[in-house]
Amino acid sequence: MLDERKEVLLYAVVREYIMSAQPVGSKKLVNRYGLNVSSATVRNELAFLEEMGFLTHPHTSAGRIPTEKGYRLYVDSLVDEDGLQPAEEKSISRFYSVLSKEIENLMRETSGLLANITNYLAVVFAPTLKKSTLKHVDLVLMHSRVVLVVVVTNTGWVAKRILELQEVVAESDLEEVEKILNERLNGLDFNEIYMRGRVELRGLVPGKWPLAERFIDEIADSLREREHRRIFLDGTANLLRHPEFESLEKIQRLLEVLEEGYSLLRFMEGVLESDQVIVTIGSENKWVEFRDCSLVVSSYRAIGENLGIVGILGPVRMDYPRAISTVQCIAKNLTFALESLWA
Numbered sequence: 001m002l003d004e005r006k007e008v009l010l011y012a013v014v015r016e017y018i019m020s021a022q023p024v025g026s027k028k029l030v031n032r033y034g035l036n037v038s039s040a041t042v043r044n045e046l047a048f049l050e051e052m053g054f055l056t057h058p059h060t061s062a063g064r065i066p067t068e069k070g071y072r073l074y075v076d077s078l079v080d081e082d083g084l085q086p087a088e089e090k091s092i093s094r095f096y097s098v099l100s101k102e103i104e105n106l107m108r109e110t111s112g113l114l115a116n117i118t119n120y121l122a123v124v125f126a127p128t129l130k131k132s133t134l135k136h137v138d139l140v141l142m143h144s145r146v147v148l149v150v151v152v153t154n155t156g157w158v159a160k161r162i163l164e165l166q167e168v169v170a171e172s173d174l175e176e177v178e179k180i181l182n183e184r185l186n187g188l189d190f191n192e193i194y195m196r197g198r199v200e201l202r203g204l205v206p207g208k209w210p211l212a213e214r215f216i217d218e219i220a221d222s223l224r225e226r227e228h229r230r231i232f233l234d235g236t237a238n239l240l241r242h243p244e245f246e247s248l249e250k251i252q253r254l255l256e257v258l259e260e261g262y263s264l265l266r267f268m269e270g271v272l273e274s275d276q277v278i279v280t281i282g283s284e285n286k287w288v289e290f291r292d293c294s295l296v297v298s299s300y301r302a303i304g305e306n307l308g309i310v311g312i313l314g315p316v317r318m319d320y321p322r323a324i325s326t327v328q329c330i331a332k333n334l335t336f337a338l339e340s341l342w343a
Contacts, residue, residue, distance in 0.1 A: 002052075007077075008033075009045050010054055014066045014074045018317055021243055023063025068282040068316065071294075075279050075320050083321030088117070089329055096333040103156040103341075107232045110310060110334055115235025117326050120314035123258060123297075124232040133187050137219055139178040144168045149215060151222045154187075156341055159222035169211060177212050180204050181219070190223035230308075233258060244292055244315040253289045254313070271297050271309050277328050282316045292316060296323045298331040302338035310334060 002010065012033055016024040026042035029035060035042065046064050049055045054070035057063060066074070084092075092113070099109055107126045114122035138150040145168055151159040184200055185193055197216040202209055236255065239245040271278050277298045283291050296318070297311030310331050312323055 002049075002054075002073075005037075006045055006049060008035075009042065010049055010066075010070055011074055011077065013046070013049075013055060013064055014070060017065050018319055021317060023058055023061040023065050025063040028063075066317075068284070071281050071316060071320075072284075075281065075324075078321055078324060081321045083319065083323070083325035084329060092117075092329050092333055096337045099337060102158050104158070106156075106334075106337065106341075107308075108234075110330060111232040111234035114310060114312055114326065114330055115238055118312050118314070118319075118323055119235070119238045119241065120312040120318070120323065121236055121239055121254075121258075122232075122234045123309070123311050123313060125309040126230045126232065133189050134185050134193065134219065134223065137178065137181050137185070137215070139174050139181075139215065141169065141171050141174050147174065147215075149218045149222070151219050153223065161218055161222055163214065163218055165211070165214070167211075173208055173211070177208055177215060181212070181215060185216070185219065190220045193220040193223070231258065235312075239314070242315045242317070244317065250289075250292075254293070257287050257289050258313070271299050271311075273306070274299060275301075275306075277324050277331075279320065279324065294318045294320075294323075296320070296327050298327045300331045300334045300338070302335060302341075307338070 009029065012029055013024045016028065016032070026039045026046060029042055030037070030039050046055060049070070050057065050064060053067055054073060055064040056067050057065065095109075095113060099106055103126065107124050111122040111124040114120075114124070133154050134151065135154045136152045138148075138152075140148040140150065142148050142162070145165045147163045147165065147169065149161045149163050151157075151161075180201065184204070185197060188196065193216060197220070201212055201216065233255070236251065239251055239254075245251055277296060280290075280295045282294065285291060285293065285295060290313070292315065293313050294316050295311055295313050297309050299306040299309055301307060311327055314323070
């Protein structure tokens, strides 16, 4: 345990380094924080903090910078600290009150909002479609051989596909097939549609089975495809603003890992089981590519369970109060938006 003065100095070094990305010296701390001690006393305290592993210093500078251990102690102390202004929290709430009710747009807008507020890379995992079922399908005749297939799931996803047919189709036939598909496939997931659709519908559409079969395949394929489009990224350019990410190669490696949606989701399984914001710092992250980064993530809820994850990735030298508050606020508002959508 550190005494109060050492804690004050450690947290001051962390805050100063987050803002400036420059090593912090004793004189700067005395002048900026109005400490009632001499620079020599501060230097002694900083040296002690370095011996304890909370600080280090570059060989070319007398100033100190935080270690991962120092950041961890700082983050764990941020129990009640709010990094957002009340006006910003109200603005986020208003943002969600006017968002599109289509899930894909909602997730995309959420990632953009996270990136804009924090100036880091935003990551949003959409709800898993293994829990989604078909709610409705619309078959719209665009041309005598062209049909627009619109698939709507119970989780609010909307998939639209243009299907070109080899034969001319009558609008009355299309309406009949659409009616039967909605009656028989409603409430089924994509596996059930694949396995049961053909068996249950073959005898119900005499003379129209080849046509119905094409639509069944399109519906199931669109649902299955959505399973692989669950991760939304925004703010890649934000990383370039931080000196830790001057290497484009480093950013490329990060994006490659992030785009392996399922691998990253397995890494974050513990987040889905928690109702708290989780912060992983540097080497606490599994992937080598993330060892120079921090992740701030939270789950969001609807229909009585945790559905997905929102979060940000940035340098270890991250504005943690603002990052944590923003992720927490957005997860809460996204939960409200989804609850409203699926009420």
